[in-house]
Amino acid sequence: MGTHATYATVYVGAHLGPSDSSLSLDWADDVGDVTDEYGFEVGTDDPRDPFVGIQAFDVGEYGHEILLNGEPLSGFDIPPNDGWQHWTDAVTGASLIEGENVLAVRRDEGTDDAFAVGTVRVHWKQPAGAEDAAPSDG
Structure with missing residues (x-):
C-alpha cells in the first residue's frame, strides 16, 4: 500500500x-511564556516522516520549544532570526x-x-486511504 502526504x-x-x-503587534495576542494548546486531527495510527513548519x-535566542502532545521536539526548534522566518523541524522526541x-x-x-x-503547519505521510487531517475546534 502506498502513502500520501497530508x-x-x-x-x-x-x-x-x-x-x-x-513587539506591538496588532495581530498577535500577548501570551507570556507559553501559547494555548491548539488541536488538530491525525487520521492514521501510522503517521510517517512528520515535520513541523513554523512562521x-x-x-x-535559541531554546524556545515546539510542543506536540505535551512533549518538546528534540534539538533546537526555532533558531534566532531578525524579522520573519519560516523554519522547518523534524518531529523527533515527540x-x-x-x-x-x-x-x-x-x-x-531563561532569556x-x-x-x-x-x-x-504539521506534515506527515500516511497510508493511502487513511482519513486526511482536519483542524479541530479545540
Whole structure:
C-alpha cells in the first residue's frame, strides 16, 4: 500500500515574551511564556516522516520549544532570526497519534527574548486511504 502526504494548519497568532516586553503587534495576542494548546486531527495510527513548519517573527535566542502532545521536539526548534522566518523541524522526541493531537509553543524563560508566532503547519505521510487531517475546534 502506498502513502500520501497530508498536513494540518494551525493559526497561533501569539506574542511570547516577558511581561515588560512588547513587539506591538496588532495581530498577535500577548501570551507570556507559553501559547494555548491548539488541536488538530491525525487520521492514521501510522503517521510517517512528520515535520513541523513554523512562521516566527524576531526570534532572538535559541531554546524556545515546539510542543506536540505535551512533549518538546528534540534539538533546537526555532533558531534566532531578525524579522520573519519560516523554519522547518523534524518531529523527533515527540510523537503524533491517531485522532486528536495538540500543539503549543513555549518560550525559554531563561532569556529576555520576545518573539511572535504566526501559523504552524504539521506534515506527515500516511497510508493511502487513511482519513486526511482536519483542524479541530479545540
